[in-house]
Every structure is written in C-alpha cells, then in structure tokens.
Amino acid sequence: MLAGLIPAICGLIVTVIVASLLKKKGNMVTDEEAQNGSIDTSKYPPLGKAIVAPLVAVILLMINPIGSLSGIDALANFKVDALYILPIAGIVGMLAMGQSKKILHYTSSGLNKMTATVLILIGAGGIAGLISASDLSTQVVQLIETAGISGTFLAPISGILMAAATASTSTGVILATGSFGQAILDMGTAPLAAAVMVHTGATVIDSLPQGNYFHVTADSMKMSIKQRMGVVPYEAIVGGTMAVVATVIYGFLF
Structure with a gap:
C-alpha cells in the first residue's frame, strides 16, 4: 500500500487537473433542476x-x-x-436504526437491486476463467520478447489487459498475478515492484460496460451509457498516469 502512495498522489493531481478542465463541458445542471432534485433528508437516520x-x-x-x-x-x-x-x-x-419490522422489505429490495450486479460479476468471472485456462499469458510474453520491449513493461501491460477484459481492478489484478506472475518475476522484476505496477496498470481501463462499477457510477450520476462511455478516456488518463509513474519509479529507478 505504501509503495503505491506516490503513484496515487500523482493520480490525484491529474484527476484535479482533468476535472478542472472539464467542469464547463457536458450538460450543465440548472438551478431549477438542482432545486427539483433536492431530497428530503428529514427521515434519514x-x-x-x-x-x-x-x-x-x-x-x-x-x-x-x-x-x-x-x-x-x-x-x-x-x-x-x-x-x-x-x-x-x-x-x-x-x-x-429501529427498522426491525422492515428487515424483510429492505432485504428484498437490496436483493432486487443487486441482481444485475451479480449477473455482471458472473459474466466477468466466466471471462476470467476462460483467460486463465488459455495460453494468453504465453502469447503476450512471446509478443513482448519478439518486439524487443523491456520485460519490465510486462507487469503494467498484464494489469491493463486483464482489468480491461474483466472490467474490474481487483479481478484484473488477481487474474494478472495468476496468469503472468511467474513470467513477470522471471523477467527480473522484484515482487513488490511487480505488485505496484500490476495494480496501477489495472486502473487504466477497468471501468468498462461489462463491469458493475461502470453501471453503478452511471446510475449514481443519472448518466446514459453514451455519457458514461465518454468518461472512460479521462479515467484512462488518470490510471495511465499512475501506471507510468509506478513503472518509472519501480521498474527503472529502483
């Protein structure tokens, strides 16, 4: 966790810069819409x-x-x-919260809201299973060796590929370490450095439509699929910054 602090700080700085540049773009919320969309919080605990x-x-x-x-x-x-x-x-x-009489009602409501998320996770798990059972990792390693690229880049590349395939940072990291872990270490990369580079690489394009995070964030902001897809490149800029910083620091400097 501490090893990823510097890349995280750089990602935060880039996030602020990107958000500042984009604050005037897109559909602006009017004062009337803001007032109409206000929620009565008097009943909240x-x-x-x-x-x-x-x-x-x-x-x-x-x-x-x-x-x-x-x-x-x-x-x-x-x-x-x-x-x-x-x-x-x-x-x-x-x-x-004194809601003992509504346990069944709230439980049923929660299960209904989670159904779509569970189906998405099952799909992501299926993709992860197919990748782990294939020779994709071998092909990627051979491609890097053929291209003459430094083996250090295998760690962030594996994180990027696996997170993009599963649309999940955590699942992408698990899949990358399981499929590419030994190959990354064989390239001479230290375990701690490999962990940081895989993790930051997995944040580049992890928010895609086949993952639940994409839809959760879209629903929270009342965004359409088209609008949410428009955010992906900016998320990639932030994640890419963290991956580049981590690769430079732990792949080449230390």
Missing part, C-alpha cells in the same frame, strides 16, 4: 446509527488480518467470510 452497519462489517472482517499481523493466534484463527458477515452487519444496522 443520524450518522451515529447509520454508521453501525459498515462499522460492524469492517470490525469483523479486520479481526483475522489484525490477528495475523500482531501474531495473536486466537484472532488469526477467527475465520470469517464477507458472504455472511455483510448480511449480519446489515441486520445489526437495521436494528440500530
């Missing part, structure tokens, strides 16, 4: 109650990592999975 659910989830999921880092066996052996921790945290949160 206070922050103290609303934060209970995420706080419970974070605490339970952090028990095992904290135990592993601190050497406490009792905590390290506490095995939990987000599959059941998140629903438990949600129920605890609803109880804290």
Whole structure:
C-alpha cells in the first residue's frame, strides 16, 4: 500500500487537473433542476446509527488480518467470510436504526437491486476463467520478447489487459498475478515492484460496460451509457498516469 502512495498522489493531481478542465463541458445542471432534485433528508437516520452497519462489517472482517499481523493466534484463527458477515452487519444496522419490522422489505429490495450486479460479476468471472485456462499469458510474453520491449513493461501491460477484459481492478489484478506472475518475476522484476505496477496498470481501463462499477457510477450520476462511455478516456488518463509513474519509479529507478 505504501509503495503505491506516490503513484496515487500523482493520480490525484491529474484527476484535479482533468476535472478542472472539464467542469464547463457536458450538460450543465440548472438551478431549477438542482432545486427539483433536492431530497428530503428529514427521515434519514443520524450518522451515529447509520454508521453501525459498515462499522460492524469492517470490525469483523479486520479481526483475522489484525490477528495475523500482531501474531495473536486466537484472532488469526477467527475465520470469517464477507458472504455472511455483510448480511449480519446489515441486520445489526437495521436494528440500530429501529427498522426491525422492515428487515424483510429492505432485504428484498437490496436483493432486487443487486441482481444485475451479480449477473455482471458472473459474466466477468466466466471471462476470467476462460483467460486463465488459455495460453494468453504465453502469447503476450512471446509478443513482448519478439518486439524487443523491456520485460519490465510486462507487469503494467498484464494489469491493463486483464482489468480491461474483466472490467474490474481487483479481478484484473488477481487474474494478472495468476496468469503472468511467474513470467513477470522471471523477467527480473522484484515482487513488490511487480505488485505496484500490476495494480496501477489495472486502473487504466477497468471501468468498462461489462463491469458493475461502470453501471453503478452511471446510475449514481443519472448518466446514459453514451455519457458514461465518454468518461472512460479521462479515467484512462488518470490510471495511465499512475501506471507510468509506478513503472518509472519501480521498474527503472529502483
């Protein structure tokens, strides 16, 4: 995490610059639209109650990592999975907000909203499975060797390709390390440097229509698919900046 701090700071700076240049472009929101779109927050729970659910989830999921880092066996052996921790945290949160009578209603509503996301994730998982079972990694390595490109570039390139295929940063990194990990290390790249370059490479074009992040961000901003696609190049500029900085620092300077 600390090794990726400098690329992240550079990405933040570029994000501010790009956003400043684009703030006058696109469909502007009028004052009337802003007033009509205002939401009545009087029925919303206070922050103290609303934060209970995420706080419970974070605490339970952090028990095992904290135990592993601190050497406490009792905590390290506490095995939990987000599959059941998140629903438990949600129920605890609803109880804290005094919504115990609406647990079934809210649960059903949440499941309905997650259906499309689950289907997208299944599709991304299928793509990941096909790639891992193919010889794509071998072909990419041969292509780099044939082109005479430095083997250092294999790390960010693998992150870019896998994240673009799955439209997910996390899935792309997992797939890249699983398919290209040994080849990257065989090129003489240090494990820490490889991890940073793969991770930053995976942020270049990870927000594509076959991933859930694309649609979640589009829905949150009430954007059409065309409008959301128009954001992808600017996201690539930010991600590309982080990938370039990480490659220069960890691939050539250190």
